[in-house]
Amino acid sequence: MSEMEKSEEPVGPLDGQFEYKTNKDGTINKHVVVCSHCKKDFSFHRSTSSLKYHLNAKHTFVGASTSGVTPGMRQTTLTERRALSKSTSEKLNDKIARWIAKDCRPINIVEDTGLAEVLKVATLDAFYKPPSRGTVMTKINELYVAKMKTKEEDLASAEHMPCIAHMLQRSINVSLSDSGFTNVLAKCRKIVGHFRHRKC
Structure with missing residues (x-):
């Protein structure tokens, strides 16, 4: 050569x-x-x-x-996609934190390279990086505080509600007083008292 x-x-x-x-x-x-x-x-x-x-x-x-499609007719590839917006990234981080907390996944799962690759494909963002462990822990704490506040508000609103037993007793008393049963019972007592008096 x-x-x-x-x-x-x-x-x-x-x-x-x-x-x-x-x-x-x-x-x-x-x-x-x-x-x-x-x-x-x-x-x-x-x-x-x-x-x-x-x-x-x-x-x-x-x-x-490297698909070989003619330039101008080629579909947009992952590397050409725009990065996720800040709001979308925040929503995704929130969902990841919820998933970890709900399914009891280890916090360090966000450092898994496999998860990072899956998220890159799912988001169509080749440069997406999962949230750090510190970010996930902060998110989980915020979710916990928000949930506790909701529960406290629910309990506070239920504090003045009458108990079921009291409501049932009151309903029975009202029904009896309006049914005429009290009058019948009073007459029966008089009859029984009359016969007792005669025996004496």
């Missing part, structure tokens, strides 16, 4: 996401490419299907931008 061929550094497949492998003698092997991200070797015979699969499987956010 000529000196010119040795000195050339052709751009590898998929816009340089892969590089042609360099032989020990300095020549370029165009049948073997190396991933520029993880340095893994791949056989290359003009088709880029397996290379795209590798990027999508191992390097998600890079692979999304």
